[in-house]
Amino acid sequence: MDRCPTWTYHRFDMPLPLPGEDRSRLGVLEALLAAGVVVGLCSLGCATAAPHAPRTRRLPAPVSAGAHERAPAPRPAATKKQEGPAFVERSLRDTGLHFGTDGSTRALWEYLRIAHRTVAPAVARPGDVVFFDTRAAGARPDCDDDTDHAGIVEAVETDGRIIFVEERGGQVRRSVVDPVHPTTRRNDRGEIANSFLRAKLVADPPDARYFAGEMLCGVARPER
Numbered sequence: 001m002d003r004c005p006t007w008t009y010h011r012f013d014m015p016l017p018l019p020g021e022d023r024s025r026l027g028v029l030e031a032l033l034a035a036g037v038v039v040g041l042c043s044l045g046c047a048t049a050a051p052h053a054p055r056t057r058r059l060p061a062p063v064s065a066g067a068h069e070r071a072p073a074p075r076p077a078a079t080k081k082q083e084g085p086a087f088v089e090r091s092l093r094d095t096g097l098h099f100g101t102d103g104s105t106r107a108l109w110e111y112l113r114i115a116h117r118t119v120a121p122a123v124a125r126p127g128d129v130v131f132f133d134t135r136a137a138g139a140r141p142d143c144d145d146d147t148d149h150a151g152i153v154e155a156v157e158t159d160g161r162i163i164f165v166e167e168r169g170g171q172v173r174r175s176v177v178d179p180v181h182p183t184t185r186r187n188d189r190g191e192i193a194n195s196f197l198r199a200k201l202v203a204d205p206p207d208a209r210y211f212a213g214e215m216l217c218g219v220a221r222p223e224r
Helices: 023-046 083-094 105-115
Strands: 117-119 129-132 149-156 162-168 171-177 216-221
Touching (some): 083 105, 083 162, 105 117, 105 129, 105 216
Antiparallel strands (some): 149 162
């Protein structure tokens, strides 16, 4: 801490006392005047200012999620767009049906099963909707579990083969399914009995299915 510099006191000669004036009183006044001058000078220039602490900018405290607003909820996973049900739904709406689904084959099956009715493949007719489980392997295909493809029945042959129209691989196709002979590729006349609904892959399990008849899991009849 700096100390106040030493001030040199200069004595000022006081005027001589007037006749009859007390000289001791003048001495007191002189001393008081000198002390006042010293104190005044120190108060003006020699007082040491206390060091100022550096100002620190205080940042706002972090706000936890939920204090003022809720953290954004995770978005639900979008349903994968499937070609088969989209094609069938457009076809059904063109005939006058009004309904909505999430775009999945499963939702379309549930709508037709509950709001309309299902029929056996042996009595299928044009306008019915056929459903398939193209991922089926081992267990019997089940529309209530894994249906993932659909088509519209166009015609039914006298031998029981069902001709249906589907959209797959970006193309509208005319395909065939034989519910009576699900593992037959061609019949005795050389006609296609069952179309391939999935490509054969090296990683497929030994019991993987490829023919439409092996994957057929249900037929629904829209009531108009």
